[in-house]
Amino acid sequence: MINIGIVCDVTWDNYILVHNKFKKLSDDNHRLHFLYNKNLEILCNCANNNNLTVVRNASNTLSNNACNLLKVCDFWIIFTNCIEYLTLPNLIIEKCNEYSIKYLRVSERLDDYYSFNNSEKTFKKTLLNLQICINKNNIEQFNYNDYNDNFKFIKKELKLTSEIEYLIKQKYQNLDDERKNKQIKLLYDKDEYKANKQGLKQAKQYSTLLFASNRKNYYKNNK
Numbered sequence: 001m002i003n004i005g006i007v008c009d010v011t012w013d014n015y016i017l018v019h020n021k022f023k024k025l026s027d028d029n030h031r032l033h034f035l036y037n038k039n040l041e042i043l044c045n046c047a048n049n050n051n052l053t054v055v056r057n058a059s060n061t062l063s064n065n066a067c068n069l070l071k072v073c074d075f076w077i078i079f080t081n082c083i084e085y086l087t088l089p090n091l092i093i094e095k096c097n098e099y100s101i102k103y104l105r106v107s108e109r110l111d112d113y114y115s116f117n118n119s120e121k122t123f124k125k126t127l128l129n130l131q132i133c134i135n136k137n138n139i140e141q142f143n144y145n146d147y148n149d150n151f152k153f154i155k156k157e158l159k160l161t162s163e164i165e166y167l168i169k170q171k172y173q174n175l176d177d178e179r180k181n182k183q184i185k186l187l188y189d190k191d192e193y194k195a196n197k198q199g200l201k202q203a204k205q206y207s208t209l210l211f212a213s214n215r216k217n218y219y220k221n222n223k
Contacts, residue, residue, distance in 0.1 A: 002130050005033045005073035007088045009080050012039055014108055015046060021077055021106065022050045024124045033057055033073055035065050035088065037151075062151035063143045066091050074133040076103035086150040095142075099135050 004025070008018075025032070034043050036058040047054045059065035066088065076096055080089040096103045096115060104123075105113040112123070120126045 001031055002029060002075060002127075002132065003031050003033060003073045005069050005076045005092065006043055007035065007076070007078050007080075007092050008039050008043070009084050009089060010038055010087055011084070012079050012081075013042065014079070015042055017106055017108065018043065018046045018079060019049070021104075021123065022046050022052060024127060025050065025052055026127075027052050030127070031055060033069055035069065037088065061143065061148040062088060062091065063148055066095065066147075067139060067141055070095055070099070070101065070139045071136055074102075074136065075130050076101065077106065078103055079106045081107050081109055086147050088147075088151070091144070091147050095139070099138055101133055101135050102130075 030052070032047055032052055033055045034040055034057065036056060040056070044054060057065060057069055059068060070092070076092055078089045078092060080093075084090070093103065093105070095101070101115075103115045104126075105115070107113075114126075118126055120129060
């Protein structure tokens with residue numbers, strides 16, 4: 001089983017490029033590792049659509065998270081346009097280069113970049129030739145505060161007073177009333193129209209049966 005680490009830019013939203021890589025993976029041979037971040041949903045959805053098993057990873061700092069995964073993953077697929085700084089893709093690329101861990105960098109603007117001499121012509125063949133990385137055992141613990149601080153986010157609890165809750169509910173009610181007023185109003189009773197339509201259909205069916213019966217009697221009486 002080959003463990004593959006998946007990371008991407010904070011602003012990455014190109015589902016197609018992710019899908020094109022994931023569809024070449026096999027759940028029997030590959031295990032995907034994600035980190036809890038903003039892009040987790042798009043990666044998980046793509047993995048689920050391709051029937052791939054995902055391992056989600058989290059830690060108290062970005063450095064710890066990256067370090068733990070670098071000790072596990074044999075290969076990395078990094079989706080980055082190289083326009084962001086002090087983010088997870090930058091850190092992974094830096095450490096992979098330092099410890100000679102193989103990775104593939106996928107960009108929307110550039111061709112796929114392999115960090116190693118890749119003689120295979122396709123990504124699928126490259127996957128088939130992947131082996132367990134022994135260099136990952138050399139990873140040493142690190143802690144980069146610049147990366148950690150950039151990865152942090154502030155969670156602020158929203159406290160609403162009863163007056164604010166009332167105003168919000170009133171606003172939504174007004175929007176709902178306004179939407180209903182803009183709806184197209186029928187100039188007739190819907191149930192009545194349906195009943196009339198059914199009556200006309202039955203009358204037509206009766207006329208058809210009566211015509212067929214009269215024609216049959218006519219031919220019968222004029223033999």
